[in-house]
Structures are given as structure tokens and as C-alpha cells.
Amino acid sequence: MLNRILSGDYPRSKPLTALLLIIVVSLLLGPFLFDGIRAFTTLGMICVFIMVVAAYDLMLGYTHIVSFAHTMFFGIGAYGVAMATSNIGSTFPAVLIGITGALALSFVLSLLLGLLSLRVKAIFFALVTLAVAFAFLSLVTQLYVITGGEDGMRVRVPRELGPAFRPLDGTLPGIDVPTLLKGLLTQPWNLGQVWQDSLFELRLSGRNVMYYALLAVSAGVFLFLLRLVNSPFGRVLQAIRENEFRAEALGYRTVVYRTAVVILAALVATLAGAAFALINRYVNPENTLNFELMVFILLMCVIGGMGTLYGAIVGSTLFILAQTYLQDLLKWVGQYTDGIPLVENLLGPGHWLLWFGLLFVLSVYFFPAGVVGQLRIWSMRRRSRDQQPPDGPEAEPLPQT
Amino acid sequence: MNKETTAMPMSDPIQEAPRQRRSPRVWLSDFQENQAHLFLLAAMLILSLAVIDFGTWLVLTISGIAMGGMLFLMASGMTLTFGLMSVLNLAHGAFISLGAFAGGTVLAFWLDGFAGAPGLMSNLVAIIPALLFAAFVAGIVGLVFEKLVIKPVYGDHLKQILVTVGGSIILMQLIEVIWGPNEIPVTRPESLSGALMLPESLPVIGGIVLEKFRLLAVVLGLAIYAAMLWVIDRTRIGILIRAGVESREMVEIQGYRIHLLFLGVFIAGSALAGLGGVMWGMYKEILTPHMGDEMMISVIVVIILGGLGSIRGCFYGALLVGLINLYIGFVEPRLAAVATVGLMVGVLMWRPQGLIPVIKV
Numbered sequence: 001m002l003n004r005i006l007s008g009d010y011p012r013s014k015p016l017t018a019l020l021l022i023i024v025v026s027l028l029l030g031p032f033l034f035d036g037i038r039a040f041t042t043l044g045m046i047c048v049f050i051m052v053v054a055a056y057d058l059m060l061g062y063t064h065i066v067s068f069a070h071t072m073f074f075g076i077g078a079y080g081v082a083m084a085t086s087n088i089g090s091t092f093p094a095v096l097i098g099i100t101g102a103l104a105l106s107f108v109l110s111l112l113l114g115l116l117s118l119r120v121k122a123i124f125f126a127l128v129t130l131a132v133a134f135a136f137l138s139l140v141t142q143l144y145v146i147t148g149g150e151d152g153m154r155v156r157v158p159r160e161l162g163p164a165f166r167p168l169d170g171t172l173p174g175i176d177v178p179t180l181l182k183g184l185l186t187q188p189w190n191l192g193q194v195w196q197d198s199l200f201e202l203r204l205s206g207r208n209v210m211y212y213a214l215l216a217v218s219a220g221v222f223l224f225l226l227r228l229v230n231s232p233f234g235r236v237l238q239a240i241r242e243n244e245f246r247a248e249a250l251g252y253r254t255v256v257y258r259t260a261v262v263i264l265a266a267l268v269a270t271l272a273g274a275a276f277a278l279i280n281r282y283v284n285p286e287n288t289l290n291f292e293l294m295v296f297i298l299l300m301c302v303i304g305g306m307g308t309l310y311g312a313i314v315g316s317t318l319f320i321l322a323q324t325y326l327q328d329l330l331k332w333v334g335q336y337t338d339g340i341p342l343v344e345n346l347l348g349p350g351h352w353l354l355w356f357g358l359l360f361v362l363s364v365y366f367f368p369a370g371v372v373g374q375l376r377i378w379s380m381r382r383r384s385r386d387q388q389p390p391d392g393p394e395a396e397p398l399p400q401t
Numbered sequence: 402m403n404k405e406t407t408a409m410p411m412s413d414p415i416q417e418a419p420r421q422r423r424s425p426r427v428w429l430s431d432f433q434e435n436q437a438h439l440f441l442l443a444a445m446l447i448l449s450l451a452v453i454d455f456g457t458w459l460v461l462t463i464s465g466i467a468m469g470g471m472l473f474l475m476a477s478g479m480t481l482t483f484g485l486m487s488v489l490n491l492a493h494g495a496f497i498s499l500g501a502f503a504g505g506t507v508l509a510f511w512l513d514g515f516a517g518a519p520g521l522m523s524n525l526v527a528i529i530p531a532l533l534f535a536a537f538v539a540g541i542v543g544l545v546f547e548k549l550v551i552k553p554v555y556g557d558h559l560k561q562i563l564v565t566v567g568g569s570i571i572l573m574q575l576i577e578v579i580w581g582p583n584e585i586p587v588t589r590p591e592s593l594s595g596a597l598m599l600p601e602s603l604p605v606i607g608g609i610v611l612e613k614f615r616l617l618a619v620v621l622g623l624a625i626y627a628a629m630l631w632v633i634d635r636t637r638i639g640i641l642i643r644a645g646v647e648s649r650e651m652v653e654i655q656g657y658r659i660h661l662l663f664l665g666v667f668i669a670g671s672a673l674a675g676l677g678g679v680m681w682g683m684y685k686e687i688l689t690p691h692m693g694d695e696m697m698i699s700v701i702v703v704i705i706l707g708g709l710g711s712i713r714g715c716f717y718g719a720l721l722v723g724l725i726n727l728y729i730g731f732v733e734p735r736l737a738a739v740a741t742v743g744l745m746v747g748v749l750m751w752r753p754q755g756l757i758p759v760i761k762v
Contacts, residue, residue, distance in 0.1 A: 066562055116746070123489055123558050127701045128749065131742045134698040138738035291694065295566055302563055351578060357570035364563050365553060 005223060007230040011310055013379035016372060020310060023317050027215060031208050035176040035200045042324050044211055044279040046317050047218040048272050053300045054225050054312035055268035060298075061306030062229055063261050064241045065122070068294050069113060069129035072136045073266040075289035076109075077102045077273025079140065082153040082283045090156040099274045103267055110266035114259030130291075137289045152284020155277045157210070165206030174202040214275050221268055226309050228264075237261060241307075296323075299360050305370025314371050319356075326352040438707075438717035438756040441748070445721065449728040456609055461727045467615035469716075469723030470622020471684065474677030475696055476703040477629065477715050478670020484646040484710020484759060486663045488551055489558060491565040493674055493700065495572035496539045497693030500675025501682035502580050504535035505587045508683070524590040532679055539675025540668045542572070547667045569694075576690045585688040589614060593683070618680055625673070626716050633712055642666065646710050646759055698738070699726075702745045708755025717756060 011017045026033060030043040052074060059065040080102025081095055088094035113132065117125045140147045147153065159165050176198045183194030202208075228234055239247040240254050248254045277283050287293070296319065304315020330352055367374045423431070433440045450458050479493045508531045515527035550568045554560040588594075596612045633639040645652045645659055652659050674693075681696065682688050703722050707714025722741055729740040748756065 060559075064559055066559065116749070124705065124749070124753075126489075126562060127705055128746070131698055131702050131705075131745055135739045135742035139735075142735035295570065298563065298566060351574055353570060354574035354578070357567050357574060361550065361564055361567035361571065364560060364567065368560070 007223075007227040009226055009230050009309075011372075011376075013375045015379070016310065016314075016375040019375075020313060023313055030215075031202060031204075031211060032172065032174040033177045035174065035179075038324070039178075040207070040211070041280075042320060044214060045276075045320050047211075047214050048276045048279065049297070049300060049316035049320060050312055051218050051221045051272035051275070052269055052297055053304065053316045054222055054309050055265040055272070056297050056301050057304075057306060057309060057312050058225060058229065058237075058268075059261055059265045060301055061308070061311070062234065062237045062241060063258060065117075065258060065261065066126040067113075067129045067262065067265070068126060068291075069133040069136075070265065070269050070297055071289050071291075071294045072133040073106045073110065073269035074273040074276070074293075075136070075140065075283075075285070076106050077270035077275075078277040078283040078288040079147060079153070079273075080105070080270070081274045081277040082155045083146070085156050086153060090158050092158050092160075095158065095274075095278070099271070102270050102274060106266045106270040107263060110263045111259070113266075114262040117255075117258060117262070133289075133294070134291070137285055137291075140289060141285050148284070150285065152282060152286075155281045155283060157206075157278050157281055160206050161210040161213075161278060162206045165209070166204065167206070167209060168204045171201040171203050174200050176200055210279055214279055217271070217275060221271065222309065222312070225268070229309060233257075238307075299356065303360060303363055303370055305372030305374070306368075308370070308372040308376070311370050311372040318371070322352065322356060326355075437752060438714065438721075441721060441756065442717060442724075445724055445728070449724075453728070453731065457731070459609055460611065461731055462724065463611060463619065464615050465724035465727035466720060467618035467622070467723070468726060469720040470618045470620075470625075471677055471680045472696075472699055472703055472723055473622050473716050473719035474625060474680060475674050476700045476707075476719055477625075477712060478667075478673045479700060480704040480707065480710055480715045481642070481666050481712065482663075482670050483704070485642060485666050486555065486645075486649070486659075487558070488555070488667075489561050489565070490551070490667075491562060491697075492546065492550075492569035492572060493670075494693035494695075494697035495569045495576075496543060496671045496674040497678040497681065497696055497700075498576055498688075498690055499542060499572065499693070500535035500539040500672075500678030501688050501692060502576055502585070502678075502690075503538035503675065504531040504679030505585055505682050505688045506580075507531035507534050508590070509585060509587045519591045521592045524592045528590055528593075532676055535675040535679040536672035537675075539678070540672035543668045543671025544664070546572075546671070547664055551667075573690050573694070580688075580690070582690070587682055587686055587688055589683050589686055593617060614684060618684070621680065622719075625676075626712075629712055638662070638665075699741065702741055705745055706748055706756060708758040711755070711757045711759040714755055714757035714759070 011020055027043060027047065031040065034040070034043065052070070056067075056070050059067055059070075077099070081098040084094045084098025084101065088097065113129060116128060141149055143149070180194065180198035183190070183197060187194065229237070236247065236252050236257055239250070239252070240257060244254050273288060276288065280287070300315035300319045301311065302315070303318060304313070305311030363370065369377060446462070449461075453461065475493075475497050478496075479490055482488050482490050508527055512527040512530060515523045518524065546568060550564055551561070554564050593614045596610045597616070599609045599611070631639075633642060641652060641657060641662055645662060649659055652662075678693065681692065685692065699722055703718040704715060705718075706721060707716070707718030721744065725740050725744055726737050730737040752758070
């Protein structure tokens with residue numbers, strides 16, 4: 001059963017399994033474990049970006065296609081839903097029309113981009129996508145009448161997905177884990193009090209319905225991509241990554257595969273963009289189309305681990321947590337470094353990205369496989385140290401000359 | 402060295418064969434095929450002249466060339482870096498910002514007395530140090546950047562893209578740490594602000610108003626282009642660079658330390674980016690840490706248009722981008738960026754290697 005769901009691609013490392021379990025359980029029980037609107041938004045963003053980063057990893061990690069147009073498709077999805085709901089009305093058919101239209105547009109654009117990659121070589125493709133994404137961004141910013149320009153658009157979601165809708169009359173109990181942990185660390189003698197403090201009551205609203213729908217879509221997309229990369233199709237992608245020339249010589253039409261990957265990643269990004277619009281309920285060029293967002297996706301993908309879809313989960317969780325909470329941490333550190341001229345500035349809460357950039361560069365040098373890849377390498381080493389494997393794959397026979 | 406070894410891959414090919422009379426159509430298709438950059442430039446000038454009236458067109462053209470000059474300054478370093486060592490430096494935009502901030506500091510804080518004073522001489526006392534300081538800072542940071550960030554990932558395009566994107570984040574954030582997150586206004590020196598008006602008595606071009614700063618940008622861009630062409634075509638270093646672009650291994654086999662050469666080119670390229678950054682900053686009269694990133698798109702379009710690694714191509718690409726920006730911006734301002742990218746896509750469809758191809762990627 002589990003084998004079927006995970007397509008035979010297990011985490012293959014105990015720490016990684018533990019990490020993934022923590023993340024998955026936190027996401028599943030999210031609204032019951034974390035109180036407050038900020039935590040809720042963070043959970044939603046993690047779900048959205050798991051999709052975005054997994055799709056990006058399909059291109060970057062599995063096929064070595066560097067595309068900077070991923071946010072363009074993300075933005076198409078977000079604006080598709082936003083424009084459909086504001087023009088037709090906040091109903092489910094409108095949302096559906098928006099998503100369908102966005103998917104169609106993304107399909108056409110990504111097909112064109114994929115065909116363009118026929119004409120130009122790999123590194124050109126990266127530059128061309130960068131330029132095209134920029135042109136799209138500027139178009140969206142300029143077409144004020146349709147897209148709201150810099151001001152963006154408010155997304156009027158259907159009532160069933162909004163905060164006013166109550167699926168249940170009563171409340172459900174919840175435990176705020178951060179408060180609990182903080183209490184356990186600071187006053188472990190006062191267990192009862194801490195327990196009481198961390199309890200809270202959750203009134204289910206349409207936002208929670210939206211969250212669980214998003215989680216289901218995200219899990220479905222992720223498992224689908226996991227199935228895909230472990231299928232013969234995925235093997236061909238990896239062959240293209242390792243040596244495109246040889247893959248072509250084996251008879252695979254690499255152009256078809258590459259175009260298919262570009263289109264597929266674009267469609268998933270569009271879907272994620274639509275989900276983003278629904279959960280965030282506000283889209284503007286900055287939160288959907290900006291080049292900075294593209295860099296963030298790149299960071300998530302690489303830090304999590306290129307070429308491993310689990311890296312998408314780990315990477316996006318780590319990054320979004322850092323984005324939301326590293327500023328608090330830096331602020332806290334800042335109390336102690338106040339007054340030291342340069343350090344004070346370097347550790348300012350606004351400069352969390354500096355440290356993440358540094359981490360990124362260092363991880364490209366020293367842990368090119370990312371968090372997931374490195375954990376797998378370590379546990380593989382440990383396993384091969386523990387037992388001299390008689391059941392390992394046989395060594396390749398030497399070529400006869 | 403005899404003539405054969407100094408044959409210039411960047412100069413126009415063809416010709417030599419005895420010229421014979423050809424029909425205009427043959428001539429045109431030949432021109433289109435062999436001198437694509439000039440063909441495109443001529444086509445753009447003629448088409449725009451047909452739409453826009455002459456006085457406006459002239460002003461737009463000169464502004465476009467000025468913008469092209471600044472773009473060329475910013476883009477030339479990146480194209481040479483790619484041509485020589487096939488390093489794609491996506492942090493180039495950060496160097497543009499860095500130069501703008503370094504030069505802006507000189508103009509706005511250190512020598513602001515000279516910059517604000519009337520009179521050309523006292524202005525030059527501020528402008529020349531600003532340009533030099535920007536080039537110097539960008540060059541030094543370029544040196545460190547090459548040693549720390551780029552050197553470990555030679556030959557691996559994917560890692561280069563990742564690492565230089567990361568490096569660009571770090572540089573931008575450091576700029577914010579040093580200069581603060583706010584925009585810094587930089588007033589143009591007194592003698593460069595304002596405009597020249599051509600005397601009414603001149604026959605066709607009388608009464609046209611030209612901004613002084615744009616004229617300076619045109620002159621500086623042309624001067625740097627001429628200097629670079631001279632270095633590339635006439636000096637020993639230029640021969641080595643050209644040879645390195647053609648085949649790195651062969652240069653190494655001859656006993657030259659190509660890495661030192663590359664380091665030099667990288668530093669020079671960063672310095673040029675810094676120079677372009679100051680010019681751009683003075684043009685915009687406001688400095689933001691992300692101004693380099695915003696220019697990166699135009700820079701990328703320029704180097705793709707010209708053909709990666711080609712100085713001549715970079716120059717013509719910069720002119721084309723500058724002109725199309727101004728022309729389209731005049732007709733429909735909202736479409737300027739789209740037109741720039743459209744031009745690039747169109748050219749790529751027509752000539753996948755760029756207008757003046759040098760290397761085979």
C-alpha cells in the first residue's frame with residue numbers, strides 16, 4: 001500500500017523520515033496545532049510552495065533545464081482566478097473557469113517556450129525565459145485596467161471558502177504547540193498550567209475548508225510527480241540530465257521529453273498559483289511574478305535537494321519558516337548586539353536574506369545534493385559501514401576488449 | 402606574427418572576392434544575410450522614421466543611442482566573461498548597482514560641493530573621481546567575487562547559474578547593509594543637467610532640444626567602444642582574448658596562464674559594469690539597490706542579440722535595444738519592455754546564435 005502511494009521511492013534515511021513525518025503531521029493537523037492567523041498563512045504557503053518547488057525540481061533537478069519563467073506560470077494561475085472571480089462573481093464555476101483559462105494559457109505559452117528551446121541551447125534557454133518572464137511582469141504591471149497594476153487584485157473567494165462560513169456549529173479543541181514547547185522549556189515544574197495555557201478552541205471556518213482542499217491538492221500533485229519521476233518517463237528525464245547526447249543516441253526524442261517537462265511544470269505552477277490566489281485572497285505582481293520570488297523558488301529547490309522530490313517538501317518548509325520567523329530570531333539576537341556598529345547592521349532583522357544567500361552559496365559548494373540528498377548519502381554510508389552488503393548491486397562487468 | 406594568425410574573428414567576414422555588379426535584390430539579401438546587425442539597425446531606423454516625424458525622431462534616436470551607450474558599458478563585461486571562460490555571471494546586475502552606489506556616494510556625499518557648483522571644471526572634479534571610484538570599487542569586488550564564488554565552479558553551467566544568483570543576493574544585501582534600504586537621491590552635476598537647443602537658423606535640425614547628459618552618454622559609450630575595439634583588435638592582450646574565446650585549451654598549450662587573463666577580463670568587466678552603473682544612476686538621479694537587477698534584463702537581451710562573446714555584437718545589440726525602447730516607448734509606453742523581448746525572440750528565431758556569432762555554445 002505504502003509502496004504504491006510512494007511509488008517505491010522511500011525517504012531511505014531515518015532522520016529524513018522523521019523530518020518528513022514531522023512536516024506531514026504538522027501540515028495535516030495544522031489548524032489544530034498552531035494558533036493564530038500568521039501560523040495559518042504560513043501553513044498554507046508551505047502547501048502552495050511544495051507544489052511549485054516540486055514542479056520546478058522536475059525541470060531543474062531531474063532534467064537540468066534552468067528556467068526563470070516559473071513565476072510567470074504561477075502568476076498566470078493566480079491572476080486567472082483573481083480576474084475570473086472579479087468579473088464573473090465569487091462562485092465555484094467562476095473559479096473553475098479561471099483555473100481552466102489559466103491552464104490553457106500556460107499550456108500555450110510553455111509549448112512556445114519549449115519549442116523555442118529547440119532553437120537555442122541550454123544556457124540560452126535560461127536567459128530567454130528570464131527575459132520573457134520579465135516582459136510578462138512588465139505587461140501585467142502596465143495593463144492597469146485589467147490587472148490592477150501595482151495595486152494588484154483582491155480575490156473574492158466563494159463564501160464556502162471564506163472566513164464567514166461555518167461548517168460546524170461547535171468548537172473543536174486545539175493545542176498550540178509553540179506555547180506548549182516554550183512552557184515546557186521555561187517552566188517544566190508547572191506542567192498543568194502550561195497545558196492549560198496552550199489549549200485553545202478552534203472554530204472551523206471556510207478558511208479551514210480551503211486549507212484542507214489545498215492540502216489535498218498539494219498532496220495529490222506531489223504524489224503524482226513522485227510517481228512520474230519513478231516511471232520510465234522519469235528515467236528518461238534522468239538520462240537526459242546525465243547525458244543528453246547519449247539519451248538521444250539510445251533513440252529517445254529528447255526534444256519531446258524536454259518540451260513535455262516544461263509544459264508539465266508550467267501546468268503545476270499554474271495550479272499552485274490558483275491555489276495561492278484562493279488562500280491568500282490577494283494577488284499583485286510582487287507576490288506572484290517578481291524575480292525575487294523566482295530566486296526564492298530556486299533557493300528552496302536547491303537547499304532542499306535537487307533531483308529529489310522530497311527536497312521540495314523540506315526546502316519549501318525550511319525556507320518559508322525562515323522567511324516568516326528568521327526575522328524574529330534576528331530581532332532577538334539584535335537585542336544583544338545593539339550598539340556594535342557593523343554587526344548590528346549585519347544582524348538587522350531586514351537582512352535575513354543575506355544569511356540565507358550565504359547558506360545557499362555554501363550549500364551549493366559543500367552539499368550540492370541539498371538537505372535531502374545529504375541525509376541520504378550519510379545514511380547510505382552508515383549502512384554500507386554496518387554491513388558489507390552481499391545483496392548490493394553487482395559491480396559492472398569490465399568491458400571486454 | 403603574420404597576417405593569418407591575426408585574422409579577426411570579430412570583424413566582418415565575406416568580401417575579398419572581386420566585386421561585381423549585382424541586382425539590388427541580390428545585394429539586399431546578401432546584406433541581410435551577412436551584415437544582419439546593420440540590416441536590422443537600418444530597418445529599424447527607416448521604419449521608425451516612417452511613423453514618427455523627423456524632429457521627434459532625431460531626438461528619440463539620439464536618446465536611444467545614449468541609452469545604447471550606457472547599456473553597452475553594462476553589457477560588455479558580461480559578454481566577454483562568457484565568451485572567454487563561458488561563465489554566465491548572473492550577479493552582473495549587482496555590480497551595476499554597486500558602481501552606481503559607489504559613484505553616487507562620491508557625487509552626493511564626498512564631493513557634493515564640486516558637483517553642485519556651477520561651471521564645468523569644478524563639476525569635472527566631482528564627476529571624474531566618481532567614475533573612477535565606481536570602476537575601482539566594482540573592480541575590486543569583482544576580483545574577490547571571482548576568487549571566492551566563481552573559481553570553484555568553472556565548467557559547470559548549472560552551478561554557475563546557482564552560485565552567481567546566490568552571490569547576487571549577497572551583494573545586494575550587503576549594499577543594503579552599507580548604504581541603508583532607502584533610495585538615495587543623486588542630483589546630476591550642474592553642467593550636465595539641462596539641455597542644449599540647436600540654433601533655429603540651421604536648416605532641418607534647427608530648434609531641436611538635446612539633453613546634455615545624453616550627449617555625454619553617447620560620447621562615453623562610443624569612446625569606450627573604440628577603446629575596446631582597439632584593445633581587442635590591435636594589442637597583444639586582445640589577440641590572447643580573441644584566441645581564448647576561440648579555443649581556451651590552445652592558448653593554455655602555448656604557455657599563457659589563461660586564468661590570469663580571465664581574471665583581468667572579469668575585473669575589467671566588473672569595472673565597466675560599475676561605470677555603466679554610475680552613468681545610469683546619474684541618468685535616473687535616484688539610487689536603489691535593485692536598479693542593477695532591473696537593468697539585467699536589458700543587458701541579457703543585449704548580449705543574446707549580439708551573440709554571446711562578441712564585443713561588436715554587444716555594441717549593435719545595445720544600440721538596437723536602446724532605440725527600440727525609445728521608439729516603442731514613444732508610440733506606446735506600456736509596450737517598451739515587451740517590444741525589447743519580442744525583438745530578442747524574433748532575432749533568435751532568425752539567427753539562433755545572435756547577430757554576430759563568435760562562439761558555438
